[in-house]
Amino acid sequence: MTSALRNIIYNCKQATFLIEKRLAGKITAAETLQLHVHLAGCSVCKIYQQQSILINQVFIGFNDNDFKLDQAFKKTLTEKIKKEINKN
Amino acid sequence: MHNETDNGLRAKSLHSNPLNWVEKYADYLYGFAMSRLRDEDIAKDLVQDTFLAGLQRLDHFEGNSEEKTWLTAILKNKIADFYRKRSSSGLSNLKLTDAESEQQNFFDSETGHWNDKYRPQAFGLEVDNPLMMKELGSILNKCLAKLPGLWFSVFSMKHMDDLSSELICTELKLTAANFWVIMHRTKLNLRACLQKNWN
Numbered sequence: 001m002t003s004a005l006r007n008i009i010y011n012c013k014q015a016t017f018l019i020e021k022r023l024a025g026k027i028t029a030a031e032t033l034q035l036h037v038h039l040a041g042c043s044v045c046k047i048y049q050q051q052s053i054l055i056n057q058v059f060i061g062f063n064d065n066d067f068k069l070d071q072a073f074k075k076t077l078t079e080k081i082k083k084e085i086n087k088n
Numbered sequence: 089m090h091n092e093t094d095n096g097l098r099a100k101s102l103h104s105n106p107l108n109w110v111e112k113y114a115d116y117l118y119g120f121a122m123s124r125l126r127d128e129d130i131a132k133d134l135v136q137d138t139f140l141a142g143l144q145r146l147d148h149f150e151g152n153s154e155e156k157t158w159l160t161a162i163l164k165n166k167i168a169d170f171y172r173k174r175s176s177s178g179l180s181n182l183k184l185t186d187a188e189s190e191q192q193n194f195f196d197s198e199t200g201h202w203n204d205k206y207r208p209q210a211f212g213l214e215v216d217n218p219l220m221m222k223e224l225g226s227i228l229n230k231c232l233a234k235l236p237g238l239w240f241s242v243f244s245m246k247h248m249d250d251l252s253s254e255l256i257c258t259e260l261k262l263t264a265a266n267f268w269v270i271m272h273r274t275k276l277n278l279r280a281c282l283q284k285n286w287n
Contacts (some may be wrong), residue, residue: 025253
């Protein structure tokens with residue numbers, strides 16, 4: 001067993017780092033293997049991985065349409081635009 | 089008043105009618121800004137800045153692109169400026185927060201094992217329950233608001249705008265190593281914050 005492999009089997013800090021790197025970019029074949037071995041034996045990091053993916057989904061799935069400007073703000077904004085146009 | 093405004097506009101440009109902007113685009117632009125900033129006041133400010141900047145550059149708008157696309161492009165620049173400003177002005181409070189997160193050690197420094205306090209536990213979440221997901225989303229927004237500015241900028245540019253890590257590093261003057269440390273730390277923090285505030 002290589003020392004890199006031995007190091008990660010019990011190292012959750014390194015494993016979660018690789019989980020993030022894989023989610024947002026890419027990791028090497030060796031790192032993929034290391035992570036695979038770690039996750040096979042670590043149920044806690046498996047939970048971490050599921051929740052990490054979930055956080056990304058909730059973050060990205062944020063619905064733009066849930067947010068509307070109030071009428072008062074829109075009115076003020078329209079007035080500002082008119083004022084700006086008439087300035088020149 | 090209206091005639092005067094209309095005349096002023098006609099002289100300026102035939103391609104665009106800013107008097108309709110608020111009605112047509114304000115909600116859309118606000119949603120766009122909110123999804124990237126998660127802060128109502130800042131989002132409102134940037135929508136206003138976008139319209140005013142649009143007025144200034146009305147001469148340059150030639151109707152080649154949709155008005156909406158054009159205004160969105162202006163807003164995107166405003167958001168990028170905001171990210172840069174927040175991440176550089178956040179440097180001093182970043183150090184503070186860094187120190188804080190060093191105190192809240194997620195992992196045993198020797199072994200790299202999870203420390204008991206931060207060990208992930210199942211959320212007991214039904215992902216197909218929309219109400220539950222909405223609740224989770226609002227907790228997540230509160231957790232995002234607590235992040236250091238630089239971390240939030242990095243996380244949002246990566247996930248909302250799907251920018252490459254190289255581009256984000258250039259924009260925010262980060263090394264690749266720093267970028268990944270921030271991505272890791274951000275997620276550890278967000279996850280711990282969710283676990284703490286869920287239920």
